[in-house]
Amino acid sequence: MAQVVVVGGGIVGLAVARELAARGDGVTVLEKERHWGAHQTGHNSNVVHAGLYYKPGSLKARMSVAGNASMIAFAREHGVPVEVCGKLVVATSTGELPRLHDLAARAEANGVPAKLISATEALEYEPHVSCVAALRVESTGIIDFKAVCAALVRELDGHDLRLQSPVVAIRSAPAGVEVLTPQGVVRADALVNCAGLQSDRVARLAGLSPKATIVPFRGEYYELTRTDLVRGLIYPVPDPTLPFLGVHLTRMLDGSVHAGPNAVLALRREGYRWRDFSFGDVADVVRFPGTWKLARKYARTGVDEVLRSLSRKRFAASLARLVPEVTEADIVRAEAGVRAQAMLPDGSLVDDFLVESAPRQVHVLNAPSPAATGSLEIAKHVADLTRSVIE
Structure with missing residues (x-):
């Protein structure tokens, strides 16, 4: 059994900790705020995305589509409020129709249940909408991601979960890593960085030079x-x-x-x-x-x-x-x-999820939307990488 320290107590960090614990590892989670999911997780639109926007084959596409199913199943299993209500993507002018059709083709490529409908059909779903055509996406849902975090914390009962524990320094040890917090040093076999808005800074504390900046x-x-x-x-x-x-x-x-x-x-x-x-x-x-x-x-x-x-x-x-x-x-x-x-550095935005690894370290450096939707799937990917950097 490995000991892993996870930096960041948002939905991705907690999901990673849960996945590692399910595989038999010991987990310590360090969160600098007073409560879990304090930043991106607690301030998003609470949409369970279907996965239609993302480049086919990308991590975002695969983990959003799979995450839509796994997140809804998790919510229902753990009593988290969720509603699969579907959504409309609407073209408000004829000039937008080619892009709407392109989006429908991308949805099909990603395996997302979606259909093109007329303006009249759109009014059956949304009587006050204005459009010339629309794409109906059935698998989109609404959820309470803060409640998902609370359920993940309950699943981690018995592990070392620490609020108000910012990371001050990170150093390599002969057989792992040492993470300094104001409360003392946490020693582990590996570190997983899920620090979101601070993820590039945590990576630099760990001695990496990440290719992207937040x-x-x-x-x-x-x-x-x-x-x-x-x-x-x-x-x-x-x-x-x-x-x-x-x-x-x-x-x-x-x-x-x-x-x-x-x-x-x-x-x-x-x-x-x-x-x-x-x-x-x-x-x-x-x-x-x-x-x-x-x-x-x-x-x-x-x-x-x-x-x-x-x-x-x-x-x-x-x-x-x-x-x-x-x-x-x-x-x-x-x-x-x-x-x-x-x-x-060239000014381009990283379009896909970005995860970098080093000996005994895994760093999640880009996980914006749909990361909450795909968090349980991201966790599997990161847990696999964590095992590889330890072995």
């Missing part, structure tokens, strides 16, 4: 006060030249409807508001050459996102493309999230 993007949400306008999930057709999906509408388990997110550069790794500022974090972003290359490539898009962040009227207008009855008066600010986006 750049934080804040996704801001509104809540729709007219909940009668949305029955399930309504998404726009994504622009393949842009890195994010665009604002969408999501009916939550409690009946509320969330609208968003947009995407603006966060001024702190864990900055959920404009006033959340870290000089060190901003300096890291400014010094990183990829930031400026990305900014030049998406300058107009970036300006539009900032303006939408600052203007409720603009945000509402984006939503009105999907549901024309939405007005500025119908939305109120809701909690934001921060996406840990891995970026390369």
